[in-house]
Amino acid sequence: MASPVVEIGNGTRAAALPVPDRADPATTVSGVPIAPLYTGDDLARLGITESATIGRPGQFPFTRGIHEAMYRGRLWTMRQFAGFGTPRQTNERFRFLLEKGQTGLSTAFDLPTLMGLDSDCPQSRGEVGRLGVAVDTIDDMRQLFAEIDLEQISVSMTINAPAAVIMAFYLAAAREAGWDWRKLRGTIQNDILKEFHAQNEIVFPPEPSVRLVIDLIEFCAEHVPQWNTVSISGYHIREAGSTAVQELAFTLADGIHYVEQSLSRGLDVDTVGRRLSFFFNAHNDVFEEIAKYRAARSLWADVMRNRFYAREESSCKLRFHAQTAGCSLQDRQPEVNLMRVAYQALAAVLGGCQSLHSNSMDETLALPSEHAVTLALRTQQVLAYETGVVNTPDPLGGSYFVETLTAQMRKQAEDYFEQIDHQGGMLAAIDSGFFRREIADAAFTYQKSVDKREKIIVGVNAFEEDEQKSIDILQIDEGPEEEQLRNLARAKKSRNNSAVERALAAVKRAAERKENVFPALMEAASARATVYETMSALADVLGRLETGGLS
Amino acid sequence: MIAHAASPRVVLAKIGLDGHDRGVKVVARGLRDAGFHVIYAGLWQPIEAVVQTVLDEDADWLGISLLSGAHMTLIPPLMDKLRQNGLDRVGVLIGGIIPEKDVPKLLELGVRSVAGPGTTIPEIVERMHQPEEHPAVEDLIRRFRQKDRRALARLLTLASRGEALDALRHELAERPKSCRVAAFTGSGGVGKSSLIGRSVELLRSRNQSVAVLCCDPESPLTGGALLGDRLRIAKPADDAGVFIRSLATPGGQQAIAKNLDVMMALLAAYGFDTVILETVGAGQGDTAVREQSDVLVVLLQPESGDELQWEKAGLLEVADIVVVHKADLPGSDRMAAQVHEHLNLPGARPIPVLKASAAKGQGLEELWAKIEEPRG
Numbered sequence: 016m017a018s019p020v021v022e023i024g025n026g027t028r029a030a031a032l033p034v035p036d037r038a039d040p041a042t043t044v045s046g047v048p049i050a051p052l053y054t055g056d057d058l059a060r061l062g063i064t065e066s067a068t069i070g071r072p073g074q075f076p077f078t079r080g081i082h083e084a085m086y087r088g089r090l091w092t093m094r095q096f097a098g099f100g101t102p103r104q105t106n107e108r109f110r111f112l113l114e115k116g117q118t119g120l121s122t123a124f125d126l127p128t129l130m131g132l133d134s135d136c137p138q139s140r141g142e143v144g145r146l147g148v149a150v151d152t153i154d155d156m157r158q159l160f161a162e163i164d165l166e167q168i169s170v171s172m173t174i175n176a177p178a179a180v181i182m183a184f185y186l187a188a189a190r191e192a193g194w195d196w197r198k199l200r201g202t203i204q205n206d207i208l209k210e211f212h213a214q215n216e217i218v219f220p221p222e223p224s225v226r227l228v229i230d231l232i233e234f235c236a237e238h239v240p241q242w243n244t245v246s247i248s249g250y251h252i253r254e255a256g257s258t259a260v261q262e263l264a265f266t267l268a269d270g271i272h273y274v275e276q277s278l279s280r281g282l283d284v285d286t287v288g289r290r291l292s293f294f295f296n297a298h299n300d301v302f303e304e305i306a307k308y309r310a311a312r313s314l315w316a317d318v319m320r321n322r323f324y325a326r327e328e329s330s331c332k333l334r335f336h337a338q339t340a341g342c343s344l345q346d347r348q349p350e351v352n353l354m355r356v357a358y359q360a361l362a363a364v365l366g367g368c369q370s371l372h373s374n375s376m377d378e379t380l381a382l383p384s385e386h387a388v389t390l391a392l393r394t395q396q397v398l399a400y401e402t403g404v405v406n407t408p409d410p411l412g413g414s415y416f417v418e419t420l421t422a423q424m425r426k427q428a429e430d431y432f433e434q435i436d437h438q439g440g441m442l443a444a445i446d447s448g449f450f451r452r453e454i455a456d457a458a459f460t461y462q463k464s465v466d467k468r469e470k471i472i473v474g475v476n477a478f479e480e481d482e483q484k485s486i487d488i489l490q491i492d493e494g495p496e497e498e499q500l501r502n503l504a505r506a507k508k509s510r511n512n513s514a515v516e517r518a519l520a521a522v523k524r525a526a527e528r529k530e531n532v533f534p535a536l537m538e539a540a541s542a543r544a545t546v547y548e549t550m551s552a553l554a555d556v557l558g559r560l561e562t563g564g565l566s
Numbered sequence: 567m568i569a570h571a572a573s574p575r576v577v578l579a580k581i582g583l584d585g586h587d588r589g590v591k592v593v594a595r596g597l598r599d600a601g602f603h604v605i606y607a608g609l610w611q612p613i614e615a616v617v618q619t620v621l622d623e624d625a626d627w628l629g630i631s632l633l634s635g636a637h638m639t640l641i642p643p644l645m646d647k648l649r650q651n652g653l654d655r656v657g658v659l660i661g662g663i664i665p666e667k668d669v670p671k672l673l674e675l676g677v678r679s680v681a682g683p684g685t686t687i688p689e690i691v692e693r694m695h696q697p698e699e700h701p702a703v704e705d706l707i708r709r710f711r712q713k714d715r716r717a718l719a720r721l722l723t724l725a726s727r728g729e730a731l732d733a734l735r736h737e738l739a740e741r742p743k744s745c746r747v748a749a750f751t752g753s754g755g756v757g758k759s760s761l762i763g764r765s766v767e768l769l770r771s772r773n774q775s776v777a778v779l780c781c782d783p784e785s786p787l788t789g790g791a792l793l794g795d796r797l798r799i800a801k802p803a804d805d806a807g808v809f810i811r812s813l814a815t816p817g818g819q820q821a822i823a824k825n826l827d828v829m830m831a832l833l834a835a836y837g838f839d840t841v842i843l844e845t846v847g848a849g850q851g852d853t854a855v856r857e858q859s860d861v862l863v864v865l866l867q868p869e870s871g872d873e874l875q876w877e878k879a880g881l882l883e884v885a886d887i888v889v890v891h892k893a894d895l896p897g898s899d900r901m902a903a904q905v906h907e908h909l910n911l912p913g914a915r916p917i918p919v920l921k922a923s924a925a926k927g928q929g930l931e932e933l934w935a936k937i938e939e940p941r942g
Contacts, residue, residue, distance in 0.1 A: 126583040126634055141639025142583055215585025215609055256588045342588070346663075346683050379663060379683050381635075447755060458588050459595040466686045475684045488665070561763075561800045 256458020
């Protein structure tokens with residue numbers, strides 16, 4: 016089990032630095048200069064008007080939100096990302112969170128699963144169940160959601176390279192348990208492009224990776240109509256050190272690529288468009304973040320209507336999940352993270368998110384303890400029920416400052432779209448290392464400004480404490496790894512191996528013929544093929560990415 | 567100009583499965599700007615590969631980044647393996663999310679320093695600036711004669727810094743040069759490292775040993791350099807038949823050319839069958855490279871424009887073989903035809919123009935058949 020709690024901390028620090036100077040001129044956390052004052056003149060200069068550019072909540076281009084009533088109608092979904100150890104342990108945590116009032120589930124898988132490995136692969140040693148839950152077979156998937164009503168609770172799964180395999184596990188498991196696919200609601204991240212830009216959980220080369228993404232989109236559009244088939248993610252791009260504008264631009268550019276590929280497969284723009292969702296970071300700079308979400312909505316509406324000729328309004332609505340910025344959390348004075356998370360969550364809500372994960376204060380130290388994760392959830396509940404920020408849609412709409420920032424970010428994102436097109440499109444720009452270089456350079460620029468104390472981080476380069484107060488953190492011992500190895504050995508022993516081989520051969524055949532591999536994946540799942548076996552069958556045909564592809 | 571003779575050499579690598587490389591890339595750039603020669607070995611590195619890289623690159627420091635929580639599983643075997651290879655003197659710095667209770671355990675294993683979140687770049691530079699003792703040149707040469715790979719790695723460092731040249735020239739004078747040297751040149755982004763990676767695979771499948779020297783320019787201001795070519799050259803972690811060395815070349819190309827002869831002779835005397843030299847193309851430096859190699863391969867890639875960019879023409883003049891790389895891209899046939907027409911005028915020495923693609927594994931056999939053709 017996961018619980019013995021230990022104390023950490025207590026290092027003594029050098030004497031606190033004096034109160035820092037504030038940067039002049041002021042800049043956002045991304046380094047964008049902010050004028051001393053914004054007025055109606057700025058709006059006039061940029062041609063911003065309510066009728067022409069801003070619009071109304073629930074109306075194209077949805078700058079002010081995708082619903083007319085926004086949170087007066089329905090609050091955002093409070094969805095905390097969770098997962099560690101074995102499927103049994105994570106299932107317990109899921110039921111704990113539902114009991115505390117959480118309204119959706121969000122699954123974190125461990126690194127071996129995210130990399131398409133099994134718990135018994137040699138590379139997995141020491142990593143099984145450590146940063147998320149270990150899933151090797153469909154039986155693990157059934158255990159993970161045991162005693163949870165999947166027709167009532169929406170489920171999010173954060174997985175990318177093996178997304179199609181894991182989604183096949185989920186659907187095959189749902190079939191075995193008797194759930195109706197048409198009633199299942201949830202999201203699978205299934206966004207491989209940002210893995211190439213930033214997150215690096217990659218198995219296959221770019222082109223076949225994208226093909227798998229589209230296979231999932233295509234299958235679910237027909238059979239699981241309420242499922243969000245891809246969650247186009249800027250979160251990880253930002254965590255890797257990008258600016259807010261890069262996060263915005265690269266994410267939407269990824270979305271454009273998925274839509275293009277879906278259309279070239281012959282899918283209908285509205286069938287695909289209405290099931291796309293987005294996932295953004297909620298970083299420290301409150302107004303920059305709000306402007307980012309607003310710009311994202313209006314840009315995407317424009318892209319869907321004017322680039323892809325979507326007919327339905329629902330295809331033009333950018334729906335997004337937000338997570339507070341993990342990279343902003345500090346290990347010094349960790350309780351201060353509570354305040355950072357609260358302001359970041361405020362920005363996400365003022366920016367009109369549809370669901371939100373608020374980080375726990377201890378996440379630079381370990382996976383969150385029950386105490387820390389409860390406080391994180393309570394932060395959202397205070398926002399929703401005490402602060403009054405939910406009482407009117409887009410309360411900052413029309414603000415000279417916010418509207419100006421929104422327009423600026425739109426423009427800068429469009430400039431990036433042009434640069435990407437100019438390089439020959441998404442895959443060519445990945446191949447040349449464009450995204451990785453842009454992000455790494457931005458991360459370095461930011462770090463230099465922190466080192467020079469041009470950017471202040473409370474408790475790190477200012478307002479330091481001599482004594483570090485310790486907090487209790489969650490310890491994960493070796494127990495789960497052993498338990499999971501036993502689960503896997505049992506599954507391998509009780510299955511029909513020749514049925515597994517036949518199913519895997521069918522996966523390869525489908526991949527070779529460039530057919531949609533999804534039906535074959537589902538049969539492999541039902542036959543109890545493991546994640547690694549299934550991914551290897553695919554890799555035999557699609558190829559494996561060599562590390563050399565990533566500089 | 568500042569003398570950069572003693573830029574410390576640092577290998578940075580990520581081990582385990584986690585892909586969080588923000589920190590390691592920031593540190594790489596920070597150390598470069600502080601005058602270090604930084605060799606970035608990349609993601610998902612097996613322990614054996616990291617140790618081999620440290621050895622071949624003659625690193626003074628090894629920076630390991632991991633945020634997966636698997637440090638207590640992965641660091642002990644890493645430290646063992648370093649010790650087994652006689653690399654105790656290499657300073658090891660661990661960066662990432664390391665709970666405080668594990669820090670003393672890591673230090674006890676021989677880790678020199680642990681840099682958690684919030685560590686500044688100047689702090690890391692400060693920690694890495696502790697000088698290291700190295701064996702005397704005579705001792706290194708004695709061990710070199712016994713095929714000690716660490717001694718080879720160290721002597722290459724000395725040669726690149728212009729140190730101990732007389733002793734080395736003296737030692738190497740009596741040894742006949744017996745290996746084939748192929749230089750690959752072409753502008754940035756043309757795919758030199760990827761094609762070399764494929765070439766190494768091919769040569770190894772024929773049981774030839776091969777050394778690769780990857781040259782990249784260093785900053786004239788700080789003397790620092792960020793050297794990432796080796797991560798595009800995939801090889802089995804424990805294959806001793808491949809030696810890859812990253813070299814920072816100073817601005818003035820003639821200086822490197824002078825010492826290049828010593829480095830080549832060292833690799834030949836050590837017994838490699840083939841040496842591949844990778845250089846950024848363009849400019850007169852390539853003629854100096856020409857003198858050090860048996861075959862000069864110039865890489866081009868298909869261009870979107872209609873006409874060949876003729877500033878490359880000068881580079882083509884010195885080529886023995888021209889490769890139109892990324893042959894899977896549109897326009898490669900036209901490019902090859904244009905180059906062929908330009909180079910193979912009546913009466914001139916014929917220069918083969920080949921097409922290849924590292925991504926698709928095409929054209930490698932033909933390329934090496936041409937490289938290995940006897941020439942006058």
